[in-house]
Structures are given as structure tokens and as C-alpha cells.
Amino acid sequence: MTTYRAGSTCRPVTIGRIAAAAIVLVLTALTGAVAPVPAAGAAAATPAGGTAGTLAACPTDPATPKRQLRAMWIASVANIDWPSRTGLSVSAQQAEFRAWLDLAVQKNMNAVVVQVRPTADAFWPSPHEPWSQWLTGTQGGDPGYDPLAFMVSEAHARDIEFHAWFNPYRVANHDDPTRLVADHPARQNPGWRFAYGGKLYYNPGIPAVREFIEGAVMDAVTRYDLDGVHLDDYFYPYPVSGETIADASTYAQYGGGFGNIHDWRRNNVNLLVKELDQRIHTAKSWVRFGVSPFGIWRNAATDPLGSRTSGMQSYDAIYADTRLWIKQGWVDYVAPQIYWHIGYAVADYKVLTAWWAETVKDTGVQLLVGQAAYRAGAAGQDAAWQQPGELTAHLSYNRQHPEVAGDIFFSAKDVRADRIGAVSQMVADHYSRPALIPAHGTAAAPPSPSITSAVRTGGGVSLSWQRGGSSSPTSYAVYRVGGAQTTDPCFFADGRNLLRTVRGTSFTDATAAATGTYTYYVTAMDRPHHESAPSAGQVVAATGPFSVVVDNADAGFTAGSGWGTSSFSAQRHGADYRFADPVAASDPAWFRAQIPSAGSYRIEVWYPANAGYNSATPFIVAAGGGNQVINVDQRAGGGQWRVLGTFTLSAGTYNVVGVSRWTSTGGYVIADAVRITKT
Template identity: 65%
Template sequence: MGSLRAILTVFTTTLLAATLVAATPSAAGPDARARASDAAAQNRSADTSDAVAPAQCDIDPPTPKRQFRAMWIASVHNIDWPSRTGLSVSQQQAEFRSWLDVAEENNFNAVIVQIRPTADAFWPSPHEPWSHWLTGTQGRDPGYDPLEFMVAEAHKRNIEFHAWFNPYRVATHTNVNNLAAGHPVRQNPDWAFAYNGQLYYNPGIPAVREFVQDAMMHAVQNYDVDGVHFDDYFYPYPASGQQIPDQDTYNQYGGGFSNIGDWRRNNVDLLVQEMNARIKQAKPHVKFGISPFGIWRNSSTDPAGSNTNGLQSYDAIYADSRRWVTEGWLDYINPQIYWEIGHSAADYAVLVPWWSDVVSGTDVQLYVGQAAYKVGDGGAWNDATELSDHLHLNRNHPEVRGDVYFSAKDVDTDRLGSISRLTADHYRRPALIPDMPQLGGSAPSAPSITDADRTGSGVSLTISGNASSYAVYRFNGDTTADPCDFDDASHLIGTVRASGSGATFTDSTADSQGYTYYVTALDRTQLESEPSARAVVQPGSGGSWSMTIDDADSGFTAGDSWGTSSWSSERHGDGYRYADPVAASDVAWFLADVPANGSYRVEVWYPSNSGYNSATPYIIATSGGNEVVRVDQRSGGGQWVDLGTFTLPAGERNVVGVSRWTSTSGYVVADAVRITRV
């Protein structure tokens, strides 16, 4: 798609010239990084609706019980998924599972996936063609149902799936003839207009508004989505020297409105209001949320606005996002507050309190859109703690119920270690999705734990109940929990989606000590039951244990002949060690504290290069003596490589080594080792 930075720069320059002074933030959507580099101008510390009042309990702020944690997975321009057009079915599916891995690794509990980016579909829609972003050709069947697959995979991990629709964007070009044969716009060319290099459905035509709702509702009615999500694209963002070509539409349908701006806002309001009503009629438990531009209006224009000086979405794109909240047309609002704390025109520390005031007293929940894509872009964004500081600030505003990160690839890249820092500071424990009693659900009856056994992979719980999902709490030893123990996530170890009349859950983090488990049941609106009766698992063998040792850790030792490098992008962590082969051992050792005698899988990580050694000796210090496994480090790097399963003795000792003693040429490399009990 050409130079991304060039695309971003052109878009941003045009928009700034049209709407703002140079220091003022510009417009963007959750898929904004494909179009604008600075395009967009949390966390409840505890859930106050739980059975025990917060004043009675000592709540741990870093471990809130309920918090919406999500990332946008963008499909337009193949930003996140699929990574490019034309991948095979298995490749597309493997990529999506890898995004769910990223969500799990960071204790996220939801994904927001773009399934209708440009008036096309990621499911077999009777209304619009298959998406170009799947196969490279609009209308071409990808060979499976991506939406059905994605929802099922997310639910296997009890991750909520929010279906992200762009209501009005038709194409990222203006040539109607390039649309698939049979496309609604080819059949009804008067339904769309061209503006700033793109095609849009005309929001002012009532038949168009009804049609786009029908197209989106088909997915809601036929798939088990947990939420419907709109981004910030309704009327297009203003472009210098261009006017939206809808004067004739206004003349035809604008009766009763004294100006075209009020009429355009009403068109968007009708879409939001009607879509909300249709979702609730079809599936009351499905949530409806919108991610608007971060500024509604500036206080210099409107006393109800924020103390900012940026583009006003109310005036520029006709999005009255404040009204959507006050009218109760949404279940959550997810403003893109894509600026740093202290920004001169749009201060994060100003906008979070403003949006908190907007939702206060309503049933609409506030989730903050976070600009993970900006980390490393200079200024405050070169500080690895900027995003974490946002969430620290959110704790002062209990109206903030969660955060959403743009986008998945930026969460995964973890530039400057910012996501790792954020997770360590705020997401150490899992969290339940915030409940929404207004959707008409009811808390299930308390479930029961019918079986709790140690297995080779941990402790397995069999749960019986009548619920949509279950939450699992664990306590050390044989104990009886206090009600306050369930008021934050200090003891929450995970959740599981129901299957039939119950579920099974494996606690893979359990070791050989004894535990007490409790389980609660949740309905689709996340209302929670009372805890089950306790289940006690006595101390014993079994349970899962895993340890990773990197060359930068204190458990690694190597002689002076081992050099240090960070050259290869396939490295684990910040660097790796290398040395020339010699006719002497000179082992680089990885030390581990093995918890018990038993069988352990040993995996190694190394960067590969054609100049590295084809027979690098890895030494495993087993119970029966040293065993050597030779690895061809010329290929297969940048991932965990399984050396096999070995019997290891308990205790802290050098377990895996990389030797220099090999007759083959090329550097031997020592990077990281992972040891897992099996």
C-alpha cells in the first residue's frame, strides 16, 4: 500500500490545514494509523456493584475485579488481520489465533475486530460482497466463514468478540467500476458520493440508512457476537477546499432543518438510535458501543465542551457523541483520547475527567481509546511509562471502566517495553467484563465444583451450573474465603466459557502446594452469582511449572570469549550471546531452580543466520548425566525449538548449556531457554 509514513503525513497535513492550527490535534479512527500519524486527539479500581460494599473491603487498586481490556484488530489496509491478502485459510486462521494469544498474554478479556471495513463483509452476507481485504479481490469467497471462525475461537478462551463495523465507508478509492459486480453502489450509484479520494454511502438518504443497518444486523442476528462497535467515521473528516456533495440530498430530505449541519447530525443520530433499538430487539444481551473522536466540542465554542483546542467532532463530522450518551442510545462510549498527559491542545488529563462527567449518572460505560501506535513517536511518547501513567490517572475517575488499544500489532510489538510495563502495573491479574444490569439479565444460581483433581498439566476443575461463563478463584492452603476476598481480582485466576450444563477449567499455574477453589457463574450481561461451595485440593505432585531464562538474566553465565549482540530481530529479549567454535567446552550455562524430580520439556530460542553453526551443542544436565542435542542454528530461529523431554533432578543448578566444542564452522549462539514440567 506504499509508504505508510508518507500516507500518514499527507493525510495529517491536509486535515490540519483544513481545520486546526498546527499545534491542535487532528482527526482519526481506530484504524487511523493507515491514514494519519497523529490522527486522534481506566480503570475502575474496583466494581462498586458487587455484593460487598467497597467501604467494607480493602480493595487492591492494581487488581480491579471488573475492567474492560481490549485491542482493536483492524482489517482495512490489512493493518492487523489478515496481515496481507491472499493468505490460505490455515494461514489466516493461525494468524487470528496468534492475536488471541496476544490478548491472553496481556490479560485482555475482549477483542474488537473489524468485519465490515469498506461496505464489504467478513462473512457470507446477502447484502454486500466478500471483503477485498481477505483475498485481494472483492466478492471472492475466502473458502470458509471468517466471522464464524473468529467468534468461536474467541469464545473458546472466553474472550468477548465485538464486531466492528464502519457504517458508511464504501471504498478507499472513488471508482465505482472497481467495486464487485452486484455491489449495492453499482446497482444504486446515487446512494454514494466521492470525497477526498474515497467513496461513502450518503447518510442523508433514508433508504441508505436502512440498508446499512440491514447489512450490519445480518451479522448480529446470525452470529454469536458479544458487541456491536462503530468507529468514528460517519460523515467524512473535512478536507481542505472540498465540500461534501450532499446539497441536493438536503434539499430533498432536509425539511424542518434550518441548516445542513443540524440535518447531518440528525442523520447520524437516527442511525445510532435506530441501530441500538434493532440490536436490543434482536438480542438484548448484545452491547452497542461507539469509539468517537476524543473531542466533542471545545469549551470556547460551547460551555458544555472540554477545555481543549482541537477539531470538534460535533461540528466537523456531525457526531453528537455527548447526546448519544445522555439519551442512552449506547451501552458504552469509547472515545479515542489519543494524546499524552500535558498535550497543549488536548490534554489527556483534561479529557478523561470531561468524559467521566458525561457518563456520570447514566447507564453508559466509559472505556478509553489508547494510542499504543504512538509509543516511540517522540516527545512524551518516548517515555515507556506514558500509557501506564494514563491508567494510573484513570484510577482517580471510577467512571472509567476500561481501555481499548489501537492496534493489535502495536500491542504485540511492545515498543520501549510500554505494554509490558502497563501489564505489570495494571493487568497482573485477570478481570471480569463490567456488568450491564440495564440489559435485562439476571445473576445465575451459584454453581458447584463437582470434581477437582491434580493432573499432569495442573489442577482440573469440573464445574456444574447454568450460566454463560464461570469465574475461578484460588486461595493457598485449606481455607475458607471471606466475602471481601471476592471484591477484587487478587484471587481470580481465570474464566471459562460454559459448555452445556457446566465447564472444565485447568489451573495450569498450580504447583504442588494445597489450594482451595471457589467458582462463580455469570450470565451474558456479566452479572455474577454467589460463590460455590469450596473445593480443597491437597498438596501433592503434579501441576504445571515453567521457567524461562534469558541471556540477560542473573541465571545465565558465560566466559569472556562470549560476545554480546542485539543485531538480529529474531532475538529473545534485548540481545543474545555468541562465540566462535573451539576444541574446548567453554559452556554458557542457564541456571534454573527445578521444583521437583520429574520429566521436563526443554526448549531453546536463538536467532538464526546462514553464518551460524550447523551443529551447535546444547547440553542438558539430566538425572542420569549430561545429554547433548545438536541444533542447526542456520535456520528455524526466532521461535521456541523443542529439544525433547528429559528427567531432571530437583534443585537450583545449571540445567542447560551451550557449548563451543564443535567441529563445524560458524558462531554458536546462546539466547534463551524454557523448561516446563510435563
């Protein structure tokens, strides 16, 4: 059984390992239109296509910001997210991770934060520490491939940033050193560790320990193409009632010049953060260094610089002086875990977001907000978290603080679970279009690319381009504007026209309708995400009859919380499909489309087939004379377009095809994709 420490990190901990008094202690302690700005000092915060003065007059939609980091934590400790369990085959582990990345793409996210050093171990062949037990079930067990190299490659293939997440001091979720592999550094150097709260930790006060931890992190930084280095909130251990950290002798040896052990402990953590920042940027200037601290630094009742809250203070409890790190510029971003709802008296989401925004203001440090996706719709959570709109309300409030550059959601499995439809609502309200990652650093933007080909194919519009001059951009952004257009800088002022970012020089726009005339543009971005001016526009004229495909991952698809998501079948259309058990109620999943004119349309459906799926899945067509229902045997005929028939449809944008759950036959009903073609 697992639970979550109230109001703190919200990472799973085992009840049997924590004294009841500790839970009481923490529970006692813890009784809603502006696009995010890039880091201070970034090369002109001017979107592609015009000057700052020109763009200032451009109308923008706060729901489609130009730049916003959107990420989810993928936790490996205790197999929370990935791998789902130990001992999976290489192919199974890799398939699971690809599915997480595909989920991120589906949700228009652009980064993942993946735990690669959860318990003083490694998800890569580290010369410093053993292979993680969470891969094979045995610490030191070789998984048969290099997971970190694989994950970085797969993320970049989708132009998703990969931030490697390291837990600095935790050695084990138990306190028995004999259970560590024989050559574990914490076993070979018993003086480096202490036991506390039923767990083993490295002692932050020993300089050799700090050097060792930094070396372990830097091995990954220097050997892999990381976009970020990410520390979580575990510094000194969270307090456990009745226990004392066993570092008095270390303080006596190294604490000279400090008036008390508390200031010395804070300095130990400060040194780790400061030195890691220096070493990371010396090795690779573009790699961002960030920390995800506990949501409260200090309360205003304790320190006038603190927030109007009354919860546990990370400055005092775990010796994390996050405010100092921001003011000194020792981090590139901070992602406080503001895991409380709006209106929570002890730690109001709005109060804390405003405090962190004010703290990073004018520092050049970007603010990302750690969001509690795990709370939404979960049993035992406060009533506010049983409302589907709580998460989306958080992001709406963020718009009042331009310092908020994005959000990270804990954790991936909760994003996928989408309990009570909270994540779906948030995505619909805030992530309907892709977004560029906020720029950082002072490098000049690369030259404009040039489109060399734009042609219609059976799969849409195929684009190719070449880079500008001798530059070496990291990625490209593809924009599409309806009609044959003369370039307007306002096309690029927000994300409404952004189709995709890619790490290549070609892209196929599968959403282009045959009857649509479009103008395409491409921009180039360097590693810190500075964007070039746009290419010359390339017009692609309309051709052929109207035809549109709506996939379950598109904005035109809607389904209730009873519908799950799966990528199991290779016969799927796109990255995944939706499934649901039959019930004595319609509860349809709907495919919405814009029908250009009244007339006859051929409707086709795509679904993966399986012997266990439903033999009479009801498909509803909103025809001009009233709804028509066609039952489809989804046990066969999958992986291809299947014609439902030709129907008279009215003009307009509406739910055209639905998949109902109301059927007397057994097996999942499947909703994947529909194609509507004018005849």
C-alpha cells in the first residue's frame, strides 16, 4: 500500500516505513492571459515575423500561447510510471516508454522529466553507481541496453525535450546497507551515509560525498544529449517525529564558521546546487539546470519575505534555501510543487503562485509550476479535487503572472488516467495548439530556412525545406495559415497557426483538407530555442472533393471519463485509440467536423479489430433527417477504412459521428478515427 505525504512531495512512500507520528507531524504542519515570457537576457523576445513594436499591436489568444513549457514527470522509483514493473524485456520497456512520449505528443506537451537516478543508482552504464533495481529487479543487473541513450533518442525524434531527473542524496528506501550491491559506493564508504526514517541517505555535509554526487550527475551530462538536469525536492530528509539526523560528528568536523548546525546544513545543499550549476554550464552551456522544490519556502509569520501560508517550511525542514538559489542565479528554472487547490487555507494555490512569480521576477530564472495531476479525481482527496475544472483553473490563474513559463504534471500515469476528465479539460482549454519552449540564453537566432517543396500527397501536404546558410538549427517550427496569404507578422504572435515542431527538414501536414488552400511557413530554432524570422510563404492550392479525417487525438474528438485510452493494437489509427465497456446508456464518443455545405457525404470509420471487441458497436451518424445508427462488428475488419454508408449532412460544425456504449453484446466498443468525404 502506498500513500502520499500530505502537502509535501507527493511522491509515493510506504506506510510501513513511516511512523504514525511522522504522518501526524506533517499533517499538522500543513493544515486564472499572457503568454509566458522567455528568460531575462534571451535574444530579443520577439516572435518570428516582425519587430517587437509591430507584434505589440497583434491580437493574441491567451489559450494558444506562443511559448510555454509543458511537461510531465516520469517517475522510475518503485516503478511508479516507467518501467511499469521490473524484469520486463527490452522490447517491452522500450514500447512502454514510447507510449509515454506518444501521450506527451497527443497532449501537445513538449518536454518530459524522467527519473534516471532514483536511489543512488543509474539508468545508464555509470562508472560511479550500479544499474538501478527498478529496471531488472536486481540492483546492478544489466538491462541489456542503455535506457538513457534510448530515451533521449526517442524524445528528440519527436522534438520533445529530455530533462534527466536526479535524486541527490537518497541511497535506498530501506535502512539495511547489506541489501545494497557489494560494490555500492554507500556500502564501500560506510562513513558517507546515515539512516533516517527507515531509509538510507548520503550525508550532505561530507565534501567527498558532494563531489561524488556531482560526478555521478556530470557523467550523464557529458555523455548524453540532455536538455536539462533536474533535481527534485529531496535534500535533507523530510522530518520524522522522534528521530534526529546523525550528522553531529560531521558538523564538528566540517562546520567551523557556522553558528549552528541548521545554517551549516543549508550551506551544504547550497554548495551542491551552486557547484552543479557551474559544472553543468561549463560542460554544456545550453543544458538547463532546474530544481523542483517543496511548494513553501517559508511562511510570512516566520519570515516577512515568505508567503502568506502556514505549512511546512522547506528552508527549515529540509534545508532548501530555494529563494537564495533564485536570487543568486544558481538555477535556470524552478518548478515548485504547488500541489494544493485554489482556496486551501494553509497553502492556497493562488497565494503561492503569486509568491513564486514575484520571487523570480527580473532574475532571469524561469518559473514552472508543479501541478498535482495525481490528486484530480482521486479517492480521498479534498472536494475541490473532485471537480474536473480544478486543474484547468490553475493554468487559467497562471495567465495573470507572465513569469509563469509553463507547468510540469505529476505524474505520467495520472495524466494518462485522466480521472473525471480533468486532464482532458485542461488540455482542451490550454493545450489545444502546440507551443514553443521558452527561450533562454543570449545567442542570436539562426537564419531563416527556405521551403523547397510543398505538394499534396495521399496523406496530406508534404513539405521540405533547407536550412539558412551554414547554420545548424536544432529544430524547426511549421506554421499554416488559411488561404493564399501575404506574410503578416501577426501570424506568428501566438501559437494559433503553429502546426508542429520537428527535428528534421520535412513534415507532412496530415490535417490539410483537400478543399483547403493554405500558406505554409517554416522557422528555425537553435538549442536554446531562439527562433529565426519565417521563411517565405509557400501556397498550396485546394484540389479534389472535400475530405476530412478526425482522429481520437484531435481537438474535434470528445469522450466522457468512462472511455479509456490504449495504444495496444498495431492496427490503430495514429498514436492510440479509445475504448469503453458497454453500458445501458449511450455515453457516446463524438467526432466533430466542419461540413462546408449541405449534401451527400461518404462516412468511413477506422478501428483496430480484436476477437474480444464488440460484435455490434453502435455508430451514430448525425444525418440531416435525424440520427442513424449502424452497428459494426469490431472483432474483424480492423486497421483499414470501413464504409458506413453515404448520408445527407447539413452544413456547419457539429458532432457528425458518434460511437455509443449502449449495446447488449459484450466486449469493448472502440472509437479511433472517422473520414468524411463529399460525394
